[in-house]
Amino acid sequence: MGKTLAQAIIEAHSDDKADIGNICQVKVDFAFANDITAPPAIRSFRDMGAEKVFDSERCAILPDHFTPNKDIASAQQAMEGRKFAREQQMLYWEVGRVGVEHAFLPEKGYILPGDIVMGADSHTCTGGTLGAFSTGVGSTDLAAVWATGESWLMVPPTIKVIFHGERPEWITGKDMVLALLGKIGVQGARYKALEFHGEALGNLPLDDRFSISNMAVETGAKAGLFVPDAKILTYAEKRASRSFNPIYPDQDAQYEQIVEIDVESMEPLVAAPHLPSNVHRAKEFSQVEIDQVFIGSCTNGRLRDIEMAASILKGRKIHERVRCMIIPASYEVYSEAMKRGYLEIFASAGAAICTPTCGPCLGGHMGILAAGEKCVSTSNRNFIGRMGHTESEVYLSSPLVAAASAVTGRITDPREMEEQE
Amino acid sequence: MNRMIRGKAWTFGNDIDTDVIIPARYLVTNDEKELGKHCMEDIDPGFTKKIDNGDVIVGGENFGCGSSREHAPIAFKGAGISCVIASSFARIFFRNAINIGLPIFVCPEAAREIIQGDIISVDPSKGTITNETRDREYSTSPFPPFLQQLIATGGLTAYVREKIQHKGKD
Ligand code: SF4
Numbered sequence: 001m002g003k004t005l006a007q008a009i010i011e012a013h014s015d016d017k018a019d020i021g022n023i024c025q026v027k028v029d030f031a032f033a034n035d036i037t038a039p040p041a042i043r044s045f046r047d048m049g050a051e052k053v054f055d056s057e058r059c060a061i062l063p064d065h066f067t068p069n070k071d072i073a074s075a076q077q078a079m080e081g082r083k084f085a086r087e088q089q090m091l092y093w094e095v096g097r098v099g100v101e102h103a104f105l106p107e108k109g110y111i112l113p114g115d116i117v118m119g120a121d122s123h124t125c126t127g128g129t130l131g132a133f134s135t136g137v138g139s140t141d142l143a144a145v146w147a148t149g150e151s152w153l154m155v156p157p158t159i160k161v162i163f164h165g166e167r168p169e170w171i172t173g174k175d176m177v178l179a180l181l182g183k184i185g186v187q188g189a190r191y192k193a194l195e196f197h198g199e200a201l202g203n204l205p206l207d208d209r210f211s212i213s214n215m216a217v218e219t220g221a222k223a224g225l226f227v228p229d230a231k232i233l234t235y236a237e238k239r240a241s242r243s244f245n246p247i248y249p250d251q252d253a254q255y256e257q258i259v260e261i262d263v264e265s266m267e268p269l270v271a272a273p274h275l276p277s278n279v280h281r282a283k284e285f286s287q288v289e290i291d292q293v294f295i296g297s298c299t300n301g302r303l304r305d306i307e308m309a310a311s312i313l314k315g316r317k318i319h320e321r322v323r324c325m326i327i328p329a330s331y332e333v334y335s336e337a338m339k340r341g342y343l344e345i346f347a348s349a350g351a352a353i354c355t356p357t358c359g360p361c362l363g364g365h366m367g368i369l370a371a372g373e374k375c376v377s378t379s380n381r382n383f384i385g386r387m388g389h390t391e392s393e394v395y396l397s398s399p400l401v402a403a404a405s406a407v408t409g410r411i412t413d414p415r416e417m418e419e420q421e
Numbered sequence: 422m423n424r425m426i427r428g429k430a431w432t433f434g435n436d437i438d439t440d441v442i443i444p445a446r447y448l449v450t451n452d453e454k455e456l457g458k459h460c461m462e463d464i465d466p467g468f469t470k471k472i473d474n475g476d477v478i479v480g481g482e483n484f485g486c487g488s489s490r491e492h493a494p495i496a497f498k499g500a501g502i503s504c505v506i507a508s509s510f511a512r513i514f515f516r517n518a519i520n521i522g523l524p525i526f527v528c529p530e531a532a533r534e535i536i537q538g539d540i541i542s543v544d545p546s547k548g549t550i551t552n553e554t555r556d557r558e559y560s561t562s563p564f565p566p567f568l569q570q571l572i573a574t575g576g577l578t579a580y581v582r583e584k585i586q587h588k589g590k591d
Contacts (some may be wrong), residue, residue, distance in 0.1 A: 023567045040451040040491050044520075048581040066449065073449035122489040137516035145583045149425075152567065186436055187483035191512050220483060222512060240559035275436065362445040362488070383440040383487060385463040387510055 002250030004158035005225045006193035009133040009247050017156045020256075022063035026153050026193045029115040030134070031145040032060040032091075034101055035074070037120035037138075037405065038081035053088045054149030055191040057242075059060075060091035060110065062101040065358045098331025099356040102126035102214065102298035107332050109239035113228045113246035116153075118145050123298050124378065126235040128213035129206065130236055131194075131228035131246055136217060154192045155250055156222050157256035159184075163198035165264030170414055172308065173208025174378065174398035175301055177215040178269040179261050182279030183238035190220030192256065195227070200263035206235055207304035213301045213382050218276040219386055268413050269394040270376070274384045282401045285411040292375040293406040295399050297355075297361040300378035301388075302330025303336055305399040310342040312403035315400065319409030324351040325367045327359055351406070363387045371392075376405045426503045426524065426543040428475035430535045433464070437480050438487035441515065443496040445488075456492050457499020469500050469573045479532055480507035485514025494523040504543060506561075507549060508532040519568060520577040526550060531559040 003011065003018065011018035013026040015176055033041045038061045045053075053059040061081045066074035085092035091110070098104060105111050111127035117134035118124065120142035125136025126408050137151070163176055181188075194216050201209070209226055216224025226232060228246040238242065268282045289364055295309045297302070306328055318324045326346050328334040333378050337343050346353050360367030361379040369388030374395070377387065382394035397405070400414040406418070441464040443456055450456065461468040478497065484507035485493060494517050497505065502525035518525045524545060531550045534539060539554040541563075548557045564572070574580045 023565055036448045037489065040495075043451065044578055047578045047584050050581070071449070072464050077449055081487070118452060120489055120491075122487065123490075135511055136489040138489050138513055138521035141516055144577055147581055148584060154565070186486060187511075188484060190509065220511060234438060234529070304523060363439075364445060381438075381440070381487060383438045385444050386440050390463045 002252035004253045005249040030117045033120040035063040040139035041143040044140040050147035053146045056090045061085045071343040100298045103329035109241040110246035126214040127218040128224040129209045137296040158193045159257045162257040163200035173211035174400040177212040181277045185277045187220040207302040273393040282413040288411045291373040294377040296327030297379035297414045301381045309403040310345045318350040323404040327354045430539045432479045432537045435481035439493040442493040448579045453499035456496040460496040460500040474501035475503045478505040481580045482508045486511035489513045494518040526561040528561045
């Protein structure tokens, strides 16, 4: 019986057979934590009696959540991670050179095709875009990987997701993954892996694919995998920090379920409060007035996202009622956006441009919502209280919908902007 | 993890996410007691003042979905919650709970039938949940052998400690 991509990668990293439901001990290629999840991981690491991380070039700490330090407590926490990284001589990048972990690590070539990657952050599944089995774990699990270079995985069944048809201009990877969430719900893939296929992926830019893998965890999935194609391999080869071996699913792989999505007939979408699966056409909410727009995060803070926002905001102004925060997800994105003149466009439009950080995505800092406020956000979660007060509301969308909404002051289908012209 | 558990049930619905279990604004510490003070406050303000030590959380499907924050099961422990019973758990929460020693039980029937305030007792070694108020007994779905072994060793930290010590002797 043929293997899915998830099975094939797990089997290549284990002495155990990767039959569905088996628990396999696997070798891990890369393991990281952030400023919030590192301190408990460090504590567990010490409790385990471990002294040295298994490989200092494959273990990393990235300060991105509450950094630049938002208060004294978060400064202390960030310091704990920094000190440990120095002690262990592991990979660490300081504010000013870093980015949101799931945007930054693939850019730097630390997550590669065929890898098993574990990160103490649920959106580690973003790495699936590169054909890696990349999955989020808690801090103690991560500490065990740092200590031993290994972990356990229960081999998941895979749902094959097929994106059919030709993608319309206004449809982004974010809309595609929202459509999937609307269809299978927040636990449709619980304990499972997703494997993405279909002709609509052919001309889908890599940055859009990252948005799709990123929200795999919102369906409950362990991993959201793309099969390496020329685009993925070129990206990885250009950036790789070490050698890698791409792995592919078998032709006769057995999928537990097939979910088909017709991209051709899609319209721009939003996920309304308070679940990422509460998905509707953006149009349906055109009466909803908003107070804030956030364009950024590990879902949509990459260059193409910033470029899409710029394409809408060019020559336009942010609505007077609206605060618009634009946060490139990494320093590479930030510098490139500067070179291409996007930051200039944002500043002229009246948006606030911030240094790469998770910031408002998790209600951390730089854009917390007050009671009753509504925000359109390009991030991945709209749970109660996610971005601030429990009575605030978050609508998740693509950068196109977000930027268009920032201009009109209400939730807006970006096609409206075209009609205006 | 094999201690007998007995307490009052606090019931919640499906898809209880880690942002409501412990909101991000409190993630500037990993102190169990400190986190425990704010457990569930965004979904049930004043929750931690209402509960008694040893009380039981009962959830629906996909309990603990969302972020990987280990602070979520830690907050339950800090609040004095003795265990969580749910129809199903989100995978990272599931791993985290086992790793930090918060007892969790998968039991859709119990999760469906228990009503807030019922007195629940659990015998982890037998895998039975008893609703004393309604005189009903349920069996929990057993964990795979590897996880049972992990729990018996005292959780992942103890398991890795043994592995490291063993390696040292090789
Ligand atoms: S940007 Fe948001 S979702 Fe992504 S890692 Fe940061 S807090 Fe998590």
